[in-house]
Amino acid sequence: MTTEQCWEHLARGTVGRMAYVDRDGPVIVPLNYRVAEGRIWVRTASYDQLAIHLPHQQAAFEVDHVDEHAHTGWSVLVRGHAEHVVAGPGETPGDWPDPAPWPEGLRWMTFALFPTTVTGRVLHQADVSPATGQGRPGSIQRHPATPAGPASR
Template sequence: MGKTELREVSTGNCRVLLESVPLGRLAFVHDGLPVIRPVNFTVAEDAIYLRAGRNSWADRISGQPVTFEVDGYDRADRTGWSVIVTGIATLATDIETVAGQLGNDLRSWAPPPRDRLLRIAIGRIDGRLIAHPGESGTTE
């Protein structure tokens, strides 16, 4: 194991990394305290979509700013990456979007019913990579 360095990831590669994993973490504020929920998701155009149940936290955060994080790592090599998205969460209600996303194999890993579709607009996307010097990684 050699020395590593921290690098910024380009916006385009952040998007590639975001779409490369099935599970992320949604962070929001509830009752004045930060909350983080692991969720499976899909990405379409400029938004992240996930399913949630009725009368759940998804109803309470609609219209609120949220942060969404995904990452990957190599434990043995001590390298990895992280992508963070910030945006506004809204419940998707138009039939075309709901049908399109639910038809994209967006199946919640949590038990049913999960009949709500939460849309997170990708307002800002940033990423960081820990890699060995000379490795191109995913920064370009």
Template sequence: MKLDSAGLEILSGGECLNLLASAPIGRIVFTDRALPAVQPVNFCLLDGNIVIRTAPGSKLAAAARNAVVAFEADDFDATFRTGWSVTAVGHARAVSEPEEIARLSALPLTPWVPGTHDHFIVMAPEQISGRRLSR
């Protein structure tokens, strides 16, 4: 078990992806009018990429267009003070090819909020890191 300077277990890339796949919700971190912004989203992993579904005119859709974003998921137990977190950083892109939209539409990724969410954002992690806190 490899520990970082804070005493947290450093997770491997494979563990990070497995934990990400287990999370129903993640948080996309981006810049909105030069300010740091963060938004919880449900998501799906496809071939190691993070797929998010949003409304076409949303702030997120605009901000994540060809931007470098971070994506974070975690799960902590406040009673036992244990848990994990995984952060991925990479370029986000808006999906515009009809074939890719059709493929992504078939994913088990349904919006939690009502309304049209036929805009897909895909982020290919260039860096992925994770930490686990155990007893």
């Protein structure tokens, strides 16, 4: 997937997952977001773990879509560093995107993820054939649908 296609997919979504590291290791949290100015924008509460551990840190953000019936989908991964964008309580300046969090409670802290890399992949259904003595009974073997196989990040 091209970088432009990745941003198009990101711009259509409203929920993704932010990954960061706290004192116990990697953490991934779902949250609402918006895309503007080549950044991912999120809001959280000042007491939330995200607000405590995200500022000035490396982080990753992922959005994807999967069609389980068709065995197809796409995934976009944004890596970069997060910065707290200063604004007053309940204030999002007019030219900033409002990520509009779904959970109850006040979420006044606005963060922007400044990307260093944006990658994506499209998932295509593989050619599935019955197992031929390999694996467990009833298992299937997957063969790439194209000579190059599924796209990778």
